[in-house]
Amino acid sequence: MDKDERFTTVLESNQDRIYRICCCYIGDEHERQDVFQEVLLQLWKGLDSFAGRSAISTWIYRVTVNVCLGHLRLAQRRVRLINRAAADGTSAARITSAASTPPWSDDELPRLYACIRQLPLPDKTLVSLFLEDVNTSDMAEVLGISETNVRVKLHRIKQRLKQLWEKQDHGF
Numbered sequence: 001m002d003k004d005e006r007f008t009t010v011l012e013s014n015q016d017r018i019y020r021i022c023c024c025y026i027g028d029e030h031e032r033q034d035v036f037q038e039v040l041l042q043l044w045k046g047l048d049s050f051a052g053r054s055a056i057s058t059w060i061y062r063v064t065v066n067v068c069l070g071h072l073r074l075a076q077r078r079v080r081l082i083n084r085a086a087a088d089g090t091s092a093a094r095i096t097s098a099a100s101t102p103p104w105s106d107d108e109l110p111r112l113y114a115c116i117r118q119l120p121l122p123d124k125t126l127v128s129l130f131l132e133d134v135n136t137s138d139m140a141e142v143l144g145i146s147e148t149n150v151r152v153k154l155h156r157i158k159q160r161l162k163q164l165w166e167k168q169d170h171g172f
Contacts, residue, residue: 024128025068026118039067065125115164123157
């Protein structure tokens, strides 16, 4: 099978998963689409170098999470530069948060993603893997931690998400 066919096969079986992971990190739909495209580009570039030492799904998670984190770091850097320029009085640029989310309907999935985006980055990674039904062994491999640590962290993350969800219910 040539590279185009392999890529098409990988994409067909994983594109929804990739997009859902992007949803955990990126609130703005346009930014999310850009990040999704960047993930696909990185997967294409790296497909020939994938050695098969782990499951291809594990490799896809790593690439997706790394691209999302890279995008967030770049956005944070831009915000800091804009803030610094505004503080110096050298720019009249409006400061907007890269983490702002558009108003959503009462649909629960966007609400869940909004709660997830409030978590620290390592927790976002873990919950995105959990939502994709990745087993704890594979989660541990992706994150480089023990399975026991994965289970403890998941328990704490679920508690935190419940708090965030309830906070939204009360309008706080």
